[in-house]
Amino acid sequence: MTTDQRTMPRISFSWKHTYDWCPRQWRYVYLDRVRPDRPAHPSMIVGSAFHAVVNEMYTREIFSRSFLQDIWPRHFETVAKKERHDFRSLEERERLLHSGATILDRFYGLAQREGMLVKPLKTEWKFTVTLDDYRLTGIIDLILPVRGCIEILDFKTGWREVSQEELDEHDQLTCYAFAARALLGLEDVRVGFFYPRLGSIKYSRRTVADYDALQAEIRTILERIARQDFTPTYKNCQWCRYSDRCAAEDLANRSGADLGWFYTEPR
Numbered sequence: 001m002t003t004d005q006r007t008m009p010r011i012s013f014s015w016k017h018t019y020d021w022c023p024r025q026w027r028y029v030y031l032d033r034v035r036p037d038r039p040a041h042p043s044m045i046v047g048s049a050f051h052a053v054v055n056e057m058y059t060r061e062i063f064s065r066s067f068l069q070d071i072w073p074r075h076f077e078t079v080a081k082k083e084r085h086d087f088r089s090l091e092e093r094e095r096l097l098h099s100g101a102t103i104l105d106r107f108y109g110l111a112q113r114e115g116m117l118v119k120p121l122k123t124e125w126k127f128t129v130t131l132d133d134y135r136l137t138g139i140i141d142l143i144l145p146v147r148g149c150i151e152i153l154d155f156k157t158g159w160r161e162v163s164q165e166e167l168d169e170h171d172q173l174t175c176y177a178f179a180a181r182a183l184l185g186l187e188d189v190r191v192g193f194f195y196p197r198l199g200s201i202k203y204s205r206r207t208v209a210d211y212d213a214l215q216a217e218i219r220t221i222l223e224r225i226a227r228q229d230f231t232p233t234y235k236n237c238q239w240c241r242y243s244d245r246c247a248a249e250d251l252a253n254r255s256g257a258d259l260g261w262f263y264t265e266p267r
Contacts, residue, residue, distance in 0.1 A: 009134045011218055013172040019221050024232035024249075026225075028242045035266050036241035040083050042092070046100045047157040048083075049075040050196070051141065053104060054155065055124045058142065063117035065108045072101055103157055107196035114201065120144040127179040134218065140176050142194075143186075150189045152176050153201075161195055167204045174214045177206040 019026040028034050052075040053068055076097055080087075087093040111117055122143040129136040142153045154172060162170065173191040180186040192203040237243045248263035255261075 008130070009222060010128075010137050011134050012137045013175045016171055016218060016221060019225075022233045022235055022240070023224070023230040024246060025240060025242055027230040028245065034242075034245065037244040037266055038241050039085060040241075042085065042096055043158065045076070045079050045083055045085055046096055046103070047155075049079040050100055050103055050107075050157050051124070051155060052079065054107065054141075058120045058123040058144075061119055065105070068104045068108060069101060072104055073097060076100055103196050106199050107155075107194075110194075110196065110199050110201070115147055116144060118144060118146070121150070121184075127183055129179050129182045131215070134222065136175060136179065136218075138175055138179060140179070143180065143184075150186055151203075152180055152186075152189055152191045153194045154192075156193050156195050157197055159197060161198055161200065161202065162193065164202065164204075167193065167202050170204075171214060171217075173204060174206055174210050178211045178214065181211075 015026075015030065018029055049072070053072055056071060056075075057063065057068060108117075120142055122140060125140045125143060127136075127138055127140065140152060141155050142151075144151060144153075152173070154176070167173070170193075173193075177189060177191050180189060190203045190205060192201050194201050232246060237246070240246065245263055248259055251257075251262045252259040
């Protein structure tokens with residue numbers, strides 16, 4: 001008997017990645033649902049606004065460099081307001097605006113050269129694949145035909161480019177290829193990360209064995225969560241937005257004192 005869909009866990013790449021990164025951080029985000037200690041990094045504002053701009057271009061099918069630049073400030077301001085980002089200065093705001101405009105310009109040049117300025121199959125496609133005991137969800141940035149091949153692309157606006165080995169094993173692309181296969185019947189596709197800041201695209205492919213391995217890993221995590229296994233990994237704590245809470249929790253556990261002695265909830 002399958003699980004009632006209303007009570008099925010909703011699993012995404014971010015869900016899995018967060019648990020792999022640190023089970024305690026997963027608990028803060030998905031179980032406790034507490035506010036992070038620090039706001040989102042400004043680079044996240046640029047990245048989110050970039051996605052919104054490119055999505056509008058593909059949705060409206062206006063493949064113009066000037067169109068991207070015209071709508072960029074509006075999306076930037078919308079995301080900054082949503083994230084409640086308080087710019088430290090006018091210079092910071094202008095620097096981020098200029099950074100995003102430069103990334104968009106590089107994106108357009110590479111997309112034009114690679115024949116990607118065409119009508120997409122899907123843009124910002126929200127999917128849900130229902131399996132026996134959980135639902136796999138996510139949002140795929142772009143699915144489009146490029147020179148006779150279907151490509152599934154995710155935009156990465158940072159500076160770090162993964163190696164080919166990392167790309168071939170990356171869970172995010174496995175999730176996306178699995179969803180496209182299950183819901184759209186797309187069997188032979190290329191999956192890739194598009195790095196507009198770096199002016200490069202890296203590609204890979206996926207097999208049924210990859211899908212089976214992903215599902216096995218997800219079910220292992222579900223078993224660990226059922227056992228209340230939220231042991232922290234202390235991996236790259238300097239980048240964690242919950243590091244103050246985590247340190248206070250450790251102090252409270254060692255001392256037996258209430259967490260409130262060591263920590264004040266962010267407002």
